[in-house]
Amino acid sequence: MRVLPASLHRTLRTATILALSGAILSSSGLAPAYATPGSGFGPAPISTGKLGKTNENSVKPGVWNLNVMTNGDSTVGLDQLTVQGGGYSGWHSHTGIVIATVQSGTILWTDAETCTTKSYSVGETFVEPANRPHYVRNASASSTATYSAVQIRPLGTPGRVDETAPYNNCGL
Numbered sequence: 539m540r541v542l543p544a545s546l547h548r549t550l551r552t553a554t555i556l557a558l559s560g561a562i563l564s565s566s567g568l569a570p571a572y573a574t575p576g577s578g579f580g581p582a583p584i585s586t587g588k589l590g591k592t593n594e595n596s597v598k599p600g601v602w603n604l605n606v607m608t609n610g611d612s613t614v615g616l617d618q619l620t621v622q623g624g625g626y627s628g629w630h631s632h633t634g635i636v637i638a639t640v641q642s643g644t645i646l647w648t649d650a651e652t653c654t655t656k657s658y659s660v661g662e663t664f665v666e667p668a669n670r671p672h673y674v675r676n677a678s679a680s681s682t683a684t685y686s687a688v689q690i691r692p693l694g695t696p697g698r699v700d701e702t703a704p705y706n707n708c709g710l
Contacts, residue, residue: 574628574629574673574700574701574702574703574707575628575700576625576626576627576628576630577624577625577626577628578621578622578623578624578625578626578676579619579620579621579622579625579626579627579628579674580619580620580621580622581617581618581619581698582617582618582619582620583615583616583617584616584617584618584686585615585616586613586614586615586616587613587614587615588611588612588613588614588693589608589611589612589613589614589690590611591608591609591610591611592606592607592608592612593607608690608692610692610693611692611693612634612690612691612692612693613634613689613690613691613692613693613694613695613697614688614689614690615688615689615691615697616686616687616688616689617686617687617689617697618684618686619638619674619684619685619686619687620682620683620684621643621645621674621675621676621682621683621684621685622676622682623676623678623679623680623681623682624676624678624679624680625675625676626673626674626675626676626710627673627674627675628673628700629650629671629672629673629700629701629702629703629704630671630672630673630698630699630700630701631668631669631670631671631672631698631699631701632666632668632669632689632691632697632698632699633668633669633691633692633695633696633697633699634668634689634690634691634692634695635665635666635667635668635689635690635691636665636666636687636688636689637663637664637665637666637687637688638658638663638664638665638666638685638686638687638688639661639662639663639685639686639687640658640659640660640661640662640663640683640684640685641660641684641685641686642660642682642683642684643659643660643676643677643678643681643682643683643684644657644658644659644660644676644677644678644683645657645658645659645664645674645675645676645677645683645685646658646674646675646676646677647664647666647672647673647674648672648673648674648675648708648710649670649671649672650670650671650672650673650701650703650704650708651670651671651704653704653706653708653709655708657677658685666687668691671701671704673708673710675710
């Protein structure tokens with residue numbers, strides 16, 4: 539009988555354990571989740587610009603205010619997003635904040651952390667927090683939905699980060 543070197547023995551043992559773990563997870567219905575691609579989901583960039591470090595923190599009594607403060611340069615982008623009937627984005631997040639307004643149809647936005655879904659219709663605006671995995675889909679199986687989105691993110695970071703599906707895919 540031939541004796542295997544210790545390093546090869548460890549490699550074979552690790553591969554066997556991983557294969558058995560995958561088989562057990564698959565047979566139990568708990569297969570590992572991977573990034574989910576979208577379908578019928580089309581973002582189209584309209585404009586992109588650079589915003590330098592900001593520290594706008596002037597509050598005046600009786601005046602509506604929005605404070606914008608960043609620790610460094612940012613990318614500001616405006617996109618037009620089209621979601622075909624039955625279309626969806628796949629699970630993803632953004633490295634910065636997204637503020638979106640529905641222009642046509644109804645958008646369903648599902649939060650991966652809470653598995654809650656909110657519905658947004660024409661004229662309604664919603665915020666996608668930074669680094670928060672979510673899933674966007676069209677409420678209609680046949681009509682197209684559109685929305686515009688402004689994204690503010692750290693300069694040099696991606697606009698979209700594909701994410702793994704949460705446990706049970708939040709029932710989607």
